[in-house]
Amino acid sequence: MSKSVVIEVTRGPVVESRHEGIAAVVRPDGAVVASWGDIDSLILPRSANKPIQAMAFVESGAVERFGLGNEHIALACASHSGERRHVETVQAWLAKVGLSEADLECGTHAPRLQGTIEELARAGRMPTAAFNNCSGKHSGFLTTAVQYGEPTKDYIKYNHPVQRRLREVMTDLCGTDANSFPYGTDGCGIPTLATPLKSLARAMASMAEPSRLSNKHAEAASRIRTAMNAEPFMMAGTGRFCTRINAALPGVAQIKTGAEGVFCGMLPTLGLGVAIKMWDGAGRAAEVAMASLLDHLGVLPAGQREEIVHPPVKNVVGLLVGEMRPAKSWLG
Amino acid sequence: MSKSVVIEVTRGPVVESRHEGIAAVVRPDGAVVASWGDIDSLILPRSANKPIQAMAFVESGAVERFGLGNEHIALACASHSGERRHVETVQAWLAKVGLSEADLECGTHAPRLQGTIEELARAGRMPTAAFNNCSGKHSGFLTTAVQYGEPTKDYIKYNHPVQRRLREVMTDLCGTDANSFPYGTDGCGIPTLATPLKSLARAMASMAEPSRLSNKHAEAASRIRTAMNAEPFMMAGTGRFCTRINAALPGVAQIKTGAEGVFCGMLPTLGLGVAIKMWDGAGRAAEVAMASLLDHLGVLPAGQREEIVHPPVKNVVGLLVGEMRPAKSWLG
Numbered sequence: 001m002s003k004s005v006v007i008e009v010t011r012g013p014v015v016e017s018r019h020e021g022i023a024a025v026v027r028p029d030g031a032v033v034a035s036w037g038d039i040d041s042l043i044l045p046r047s048a049n050k051p052i053q054a055m056a057f058v059e060s061g062a063v064e065r066f067g068l069g070n071e072h073i074a075l076a077c078a079s080h081s082g083e084r085r086h087v088e089t090v091q092a093w094l095a096k097v098g099l100s101e102a103d104l105e106c107g108t109h110a111p112r113l114q115g116t117i118e119e120l121a122r123a124g125r126m127p128t129a130a131f132n133n134c135s136g137k138h139s140g141f142l143t144t145a146v147q148y149g150e151p152t153k154d155y156i157k158y159n160h161p162v163q164r165r166l167r168e169v170m171t172d173l174c175g176t177d178a179n180s181f182p183y184g185t186d187g188c189g190i191p192t193l194a195t196p197l198k199s200l201a202r203a204m205a206s207m208a209e210p211s212r213l214s215n216k217h218a219e220a221a222s223r224i225r226t227a228m229n230a231e232p233f234m235m236a237g238t239g240r241f242c243t244r245i246n247a248a249l250p251g252v253a254q255i256k257t258g259a260e261g262v263f264c265g266m267l268p269t270l271g272l273g274v275a276i277k278m279w280d281g282a283g284r285a286a287e288v289a290m291a292s293l294l295d296h297l298g299v300l301p302a303g304q305r306e307e308i309v310h311p312p313v314k315n316v317v318g319l320l321v322g323e324m325r326p327a328k329s330w331l332g
Numbered sequence: 333m334s335k336s337v338v339i340e341v342t343r344g345p346v347v348e349s350r351h352e353g354i355a356a357v358v359r360p361d362g363a364v365v366a367s368w369g370d371i372d373s374l375i376l377p378r379s380a381n382k383p384i385q386a387m388a389f390v391e392s393g394a395v396e397r398f399g400l401g402n403e404h405i406a407l408a409c410a411s412h413s414g415e416r417r418h419v420e421t422v423q424a425w426l427a428k429v430g431l432s433e434a435d436l437e438c439g440t441h442a443p444r445l446q447g448t449i450e451e452l453a454r455a456g457r458m459p460t461a462a463f464n465n466c467s468g469k470h471s472g473f474l475t476t477a478v479q480y481g482e483p484t485k486d487y488i489k490y491n492h493p494v495q496r497r498l499r500e501v502m503t504d505l506c507g508t509d510a511n512s513f514p515y516g517t518d519g520c521g522i523p524t525l526a527t528p529l530k531s532l533a534r535a536m537a538s539m540a541e542p543s544r545l546s547n548k549h550a551e552a553a554s555r556i557r558t559a560m561n562a563e564p565f566m567m568a569g570t571g572r573f574c575t576r577i578n579a580a581l582p583g584v585a586q587i588k589t590g591a592e593g594v595f596c597g598m599l600p601t602l603g604l605g606v607a608i609k610m611w612d613g614a615g616r617a618a619e620v621a622m623a624s625l626l627d628h629l630g631v632l633p634a635g636q637r638e639e640i641v642h643p644p645v646k647n648v649v650g651l652l653v654g655e656m657r658p659a660k661s662w663l664g
Contacts, residue, residue: 009592009613012516014526016376017592017613020352044348107648114442118453132648184344185653194346260341260349280612281341281349316439316464321517 004037005276006327007285007292009313016322019285021261021278023293026201028209030175033272036330039201042194043277044184048258049195050137051077051224051266052173052203056165057140058220062147066096073227074234075136077256081237082111082131089234090130093139097146104129105156106138106188113238134188136234141190156189163191170195172217173203187259197275200264204273208254208266225266228254241287245294245308252299255290257283263290270297284324287311292326336369337608338659339617339624341645348654351617353593353610355625358533360541362507365604368662371533374526375609376516380590381527382469383409383556383598384505384535388497389472390552394479398428405559406566407468409588413569414443414463421566422462425471429478436461437488438470438520445570466520468566473522488521495523502527504549505535519591529607532596536605540586540598557598560586573619577626577640584631587622589615595622602629616656619643624658 005021022037032039054076057063063073072093080086094100110117111131120127129135138155141162145152148161155162170178170193181193207225210218228235232247235256245255255265261278263286274293278285291308294300300308313322326332337353354369364371386408389395395405404425412418426432442449443463452459461467470487473494477484480493487494502510502525513525539557542550560567564579567588577587587597593610595618606625610617623640626632632640645654658664 011376011524012526013514014374014376014516016516017611019612042346044343044346107650109648110446114449117446117449121450121453122456124454182345184342184346184348185647185651187647187653189647189649189651192343194344279349280351280614280617282612282614285612315517315519315521316441317521318439319517319521321519 003329005278005289006330007278007288007324008327009322009324011313011322018327019261019278019280019282021276021285021289022197023274023276023289024198024201025293025297026198026205026273027271028202028205028212028273030202032198035198039198040196041277042182043197043200043262044192044260045195045200045264046186046192046258046260046262047079047134048256048262048264048275049170049200049203050079051207051228051254051256051264052170053137053166054140054224055169055217055220056162057144058223059216060144060147062097062143065147066143068093068096068143070227070230071234072136072139073224074231076140077224077228078136078235079133079242079257080136080234081113081240082116082127082133083113083237084116086136086234086237087130090135090139094142097143099142099146099152101129103142103152104132104135104138105154106132106134108132132188138188158183158191167193169217170203172213173206174199175202197277201273201275204264204266204275205271206273208268208273209271225254225268228256245290248301248304249299253294257286259283261286263287265290265294267297267299270299272297288324288326292331296331335661337610337621338662339610339620339656340659341654341656343645343654350659351593351610351612351614353608353617353621354529355606355608355621356530356533357625357629358530358537358605359603360534360537360544360605362534364530367530371530372528373609374514375529375532375594376524376592377527377532377596378518378524378590378592378594379411379466380588380594380596380607381502381532381535382411383539383560383586383588383596384502385469385498386472386556387501387549387552388494389476390555391548392476392479394429394475397479398475400425400428402559402562403566404468404471405556406563408472409556409560410468410567411465411574411589412468412566413445413572414448414459414465415445415569416448418468418566418569419462422467422471426474429475431474431478431484433461435474435484436464436467436470437486438464438466440464464520470520490515490523499525501549502535504545505538506531507534529609533605533607536596536598536607537603538605540600540605541603557586557600560588580633580636581631585626589618591615593618595619597622597626599629599631602631604629620656620658624663628663
């Protein structure tokens with residue numbers, strides 16, 4: 001086992017905080033190109049595997065039947081900020097398939113941006129299930145159930161056909177039986193499967209370079225990659241890391257964050273998949289770790305390298321007080 | 333060096349995330365009663381040393397001169413949520429000393445609670461500097477400058493008399509020259525001194541059991557402890573850990589959180605001080621670590637032990653999906 005992923009947070013002359021994690025860079029055949037820490041560890045991918053979970057939706061034919069497009073595929077892969085375009089697109093999508101927000105089983109939480117919260121308050125409105133960061137993924141689940149003529153109720157349960165299909169796809173992509181994975185309940189209510197980090201990275205590699213997959217899987221993976229780059233705003237939202245990177249690297253990288261410090265990425269030009277888990281669950285560190293790996297692998301746009309890999313730490317009045325960075329002990 | 337502080341976050345059958353840190357339990361003479369990790373490490377106390385920073389304010393005589401009370405002393409020690417009572421008390425306090433929010437140099441950020449953000453938006457108002465979680469501390473700084481006839485401008489600068497006094501008090505309480513500490517800039521603009529964790533715990537012990545201090549210091553420490561328990565809402569706000577614990581343990585514990593995973597506490601009945609730093613900066617873990625130490629030291633109220641030491645992890649719809657807990661490797 002090699003050294004860990006380490007991200008430092010400085011303030012003035014001091015390293016104030018540090019984050020440790022694990023990372024794997026893997027080929028579609030499972031060969032490990034690079035790794036840090038114990039990549040056999042079971043981790044919960046949380047939302048980082050939404051691109052994998054979107055496969056069955058895209059494969060179902062529902063995109064064509066209901067006249068859906070890249071924005072909907074990207075939303076199915078997204079943890080969005082609940083901004084107006086996200087919410088309205090989800091609402092219109094559900095209407096297209098004969099459903100509504102009442103069918104979403106993901107629950108309701110506040111939108112991410114203070115501005116959206118204020119906008120709702122000024123209008124005397126409350127957030128609805130469409131504001132949930134997972135509402136696009138859930139709309140994909142519901143749409144797939146409609147497409148196959150299955151009951152939509154309880155589509156979040158482990159044994160519903162929607163969830164069973166996710167495990168079948170996961171098994172095909174990562175080369176390990178996902179039905180054997182232990183699981184917890186995700187924030188949005190669906191099972192989140194405890195997956196070896198290495199297998200998660202392999203699933204990403206399979207989507208990045210799908211020549212080993214069935215035609216159906218390969219075509220879906222290609223469409224998902226295209227949608228993630230084509231609709232980066234739908235992947236996350238204003239100012240978000242996933243939006244910035246997926247916008248900056250069309251055809252080169254498709255990345256997705258997950259709760260509790262997870263990050264996944266497809267690198268089709270290199271034929272590689274990447275998976276990262278920061279042990280402490282810190283999203284800020286997972287972002288810097290993903291940025292650092294993209295830089296390490298040579299795919300970051302030159303003009304944006306410094307700011308992406310060393311994001312500033314600012315205080316309340318906007319003064320630069322420190323930075324985040326990969327530790328020398330990791331990639332130095 | 334003994335084993336680390338370790339806090340686990342579970343989800344279903346899996347430990348999803350884990351946090352590591354250091355902790356020291358120290359007597360006023362500096363004797364270490366218990367420690368985990370390298371407690372000579374330099375850490376930035378951030379807001380966890382606000383009770384120490386309130387000493388010079390209380391010692392100045394300004395409390396009597398301006399008719400201030402426990403609520404103001406607690407606010408000087410607080411990282412408050414910017415709720416109505418916090419904000420209005422700060423505004424009235426500044427008026428009493430002939431100043432206003434315009435004199436605060438802490439900057440403005442959004443209040444902590446979504447409800448407060450919504451309330452402001454509905455009223456068409458913007459948050460002001462009084463909403464800054466540090467506005468009580470800064471009001472204490474300004475009041476002390478007024479009391480001593482010093483210029484109030486630039487009271488956040490390292491060489492302003494206000495900041496110099498903080499370092500004098502810190503030196504007296506922790507037994508090490510605080511003028512020699514490196515420093516960064518805190519979120520609210522003041523210097524935050526890189527302090528050995530052991531020294532921070534000793535300063536807490538000196539305030540908990542101040543018989544070794546000067547009468548002036550001892551009296552101020554006693555008044556600050558009283559205020560922290562008497563006005564726990566002013567210490568933080570609705571639902572906050574500092575508010576709950578300071579309310580639940582009058583005369584027994586006075587605790588204060590700081591950004592980036594720091595926690596400090598005074599335990600006067602035991603004559604001890606406690607300081608904790610979680611390396612990853614996670615506040616959720618620092619809370620569970622403080623709860624675990626309070627339990628370990630036998631001072632938690634029996635009826636509340638379970639919920640305080642093992643807080644539930646719930647998902648969006650409120651389902652119990654996991655818990656946080658001290659790892660067996662730490663206190664098991």
